[in-house]
Amino acid sequence: MAAPLLEGVRVLSVGHTLPAMYCIPALVDLGADVTLVEPLLTAEAAGRYAQLAGLFPTRSLLAGTSRCRINLKDRRGEAVYLRLAKRSDVVLDGFRPGTTTRLGIGYDAVQQANPQVIYAAISGYGQEGPAHQRVGHDLNYLAEAGVLELTGHPGATPAIPGVPVADGLTGLNAALNLVAALWQRSKTVRGCFLDLAIIDSPLFLMAMELDFFRQTGHARRRGDTHLSGGYAWYQVFETKDGRHLSVAAVEPHFYKRLCELVGRPDLVERQFGDGAERDALRQVFGRIFRARTSAEWLQLLENEDVCVALVRDTADAASGAHLRRLQCEAEDGGAPLVRSPVRLPRAPLAAPRDTAASLAHYGFAAEEIRALEAAGCIAAA
Numbered sequence: 329m330a331a332p333l334l335e336g337v338r339v340l341s342v343g344h345t346l347p348a349m350y351c352i353p354a355l356v357d358l359g360a361d362v363t364l365v366e367p368l369l370t371a372e373a374a375g376r377y378a379q380l381a382g383l384f385p386t387r388s389l390l391a392g393t394s395r396c397r398i399n400l401k402d403r404r405g406e407a408v409y410l411r412l413a414k415r416s417d418v419v420l421d422g423f424r425p426g427t428t429t430r431l432g433i434g435y436d437a438v439q440q441a442n443p444q445v446i447y448a449a450i451s452g453y454g455q456e457g458p459a460h461q462r463v464g465h466d467l468n469y470l471a472e473a474g475v476l477e478l479t480g481h482p483g484a485t486p487a488i489p490g491v492p493v494a495d496g497l498t499g500l501n502a503a504l505n506l507v508a509a510l511w512q513r514s515k516t517v518r519g520c521f522l523d524l525a526i527i528d529s530p531l532f533l534m535a536m537e538l539d540f541f542r543q544t545g546h547a548r549r550r551g552d553t554h555l556s557g558g559y560a561w562y563q564v565f566e567t568k569d570g571r572h573l574s575v576a577a578v579e580p581h582f583y584k585r586l587c588e589l590v591g592r593p594d595l596v597e598r599q600f601g602d603g604a605e606r607d608a609l610r611q612v613f614g615r616i617f618r619a620r621t622s623a624e625w626l627q628l629l630e631n632e633d634v635c636v637a638l639v640r641d642t643a644d645a646a647s648g649a650h651l652r653r654l655q656c657e658a659e660d661g662g663a664p665l666v667r668s669p670v671r672l673p674r675a676p677l678a679a680p681r682d683t684a685a686s687l688a689h690y691g692f693a694a695e696e697i698r699a700l701e702a703a704g705c706i707a708a709a
Contacts, residue, residue: 330673331359332358332359332672332673332674332675333358333359333507333672334355334358334359334360334507334510334675335359335675336359336361337355337359337360337361337417337418337510338360338361338363338415338416338417338418339352339355339360339361339362339363339416339417339418339419339420340363340365340412340413340416340418340419340420341362341363341364341365341393341419341420341422342364342365342400342409342419342420342421342422342423342428342433343421343422343423343427343428344364344420344422345422345450345495346384346466346492346495346496346499347422347450347494347495347496347498347499347502347524347526348420348422348450348499348502349386349389349390349499350389350492350495350496350498350499350500351420351450351498351499351500351502351503351506352389352390352393352420352499353388353389353391353667353668354499354500354503354668354669354670355418355503355506356391356392356393356668356675356677356678357667357668357670357672357674357675358507358670358672358675359675360418361394361678361689362392362393362394363393363394363395363396363412363416363681363686363689363690364390364393364394364395364396365396365397365398365400365409365412366395366396366397366398367397367398367399367400368397368398368399368704368706368707387662387665388665388666388667391658391665391667391677392677392678392680393680394678394680394681394682394685394686394689395680395681395682395683395686396412396683396686396687396706397683397706397707398683398705398706399704399705399706400431400433401431402703402704402705403432404700404703404705405705405706406431406432406433408687408692408700408705408706409433410433410437410438410441411441411690411691411692412687412690413433413438413441413442413445414441414442415442415690415691416442416445417444417445417446417510418445418446418447418448418506418510419438419445419446419447419448420448420450420502421434421435421447421448421449421450422450422451423451424451424452424461424463425449425451425454425455425456425460425461426461435447435449435521439519439521442519443518443519444513444517444518444519445519446506446509446510446513446519446520446522447519447520447521447522448502448505448506448509448522448524449521449522449523449524450498450502450524450525450526451523451524451525451526452464452468452469452525452526452527453525453526453527454523454525454527454528455523456523464526465495466492466493466494466495466526467488469494469526469527469529469530470489470493470494470530471486472527472530473494473527473530473531473533473534474530474534474537474538475493475494475530475533475534476488477549477550478537478548478549478550478553478555478556479550479556480550480556481550481551481557482549482550482551482552482557483550483551484550486550493529493530493533494526494527494529494530495526497529497530497532497533498524498526498528498529500668500669501524501528501529502522502524503668505522505524506522509522537553554578558606559599559600559606559609559610560575560606560609560610560612560613561575561576561577561578561582561583561586561599562575562576562577562578563575563610563613564639565613565614565616565617565618566614566617566618567617567618567620567621567622567625568618568619568620568621568622568624569621569622569623571621571622571638571639572622572638572639573617573622573625573626573629573636573637573638573639574636574637574638574639575613575617575634575635575636576635576636577634577635577636578635580599581633582633582634582635583596583599584596585632585633585634586629586634586636589628589629589632589634590613590616592612592616595609595612622638626638651666654666654667654668654669655667656674656677659677659679665677682708682709683706683707683708683709684697684701684708684709687700687706
């Protein structure tokens with residue numbers, strides 16, 4: 329079997345937020361060695377973050393990674409970090425622009441120590457520009473890009489997606505850019521700086537809407553587009569038993585088959601009706617789907633070319649057959665882990681290293697590690 333694509337590639341992640349955490353599984357699955365640089369926290373701060381960790385479990389996202397707890401506000405901790413960066417291929421920086429520079433560990437310092445480093449800075453709005461210092465989270469980027477305005481029911485408050493769309497796409501975008509940069513380095517022997525803005529991801533998803541606006545001058549709203557419930561053939565319908573079905577019979581041949589199967593071939597010619605006709609067709613299909621249970625509809629439609637799927641909850645998804653494509657067994661015998669959508673053969677998950685083992689892996693002597701811990705620069709455990 330061929331070696332994993334990124335075998336031998338060392339990745340150092342600092343200030344990692346969710347976008348980096350969605351990037352890391354792809355790098356790990358491709359064989360990269362990932363070390364997370366984490367701060368030394370007071371007991372009070374650790375307690376506060378522990379509460380957040382309960383809401384944001386990262387067991388799957390950070391599986392196979394190692395940790396190194398360093399006090400980056402200490403000059404000796406700064407020196408430790410730069411020694412790690414010197415022997416790394418990739419640095420992932422998730423801090424706000426300028427933070428690592430103020431700490432003395434920014435791109436210029438790292439690039440001076442390691443000219444071949446690939447430095448990926450992930451920030452909300454990019455490293456420059458009027459918004460580069462603004463803080464934000466997934467919901468804010470979806471709002472700024474226009475995605476939120478198109479999500480939900482017309483006349484209602486914009487709906488919040490149930491998963492971090494912008495963060496997740498940014499993570500995969502970062503992984504793609506890093507693999508491309510590593511390939512470029514193999515040809516040129518030069519590193520590079522990657523300015524990865526989270527806002528870019530939802531803006532990219534808006535490409536069709538932005539094209540539509542520039543072509544027509546019309547900015548569509550919630551419930552007005554073909555992908556936000558504006559038409560009956562791309563909609564969520566309630567069934568007799570209170571469950572919901574997603575219907576996405578976009579292409580005319582899918583829609584025609586749907587009409588035939590629900591016993592309403594007379595609706596075929598009404599697919600692209602506008603205005604009141606559109607609203608009336610949604611109501612017609614609403615009545616149709618409320619007439620049977622979800623199980624009855626799935627028996628009739630699930631294996632037909634009509635693009636219909638049951639709206640499943642997390643428990644359904646966790647036990648569903650589709651998840652098997654991404655699951656792997658955990659070394660600790662716990663629940664299975666969810667891995668990245670990498671399709672090359674996945675590298676086995678490495679055993680995680682603590683701070684002392686991580687520093688030793690990067691060439692620090694045992695005496696140095698003990699002295700750094702005694703000085704409060706690191707937390708070796």
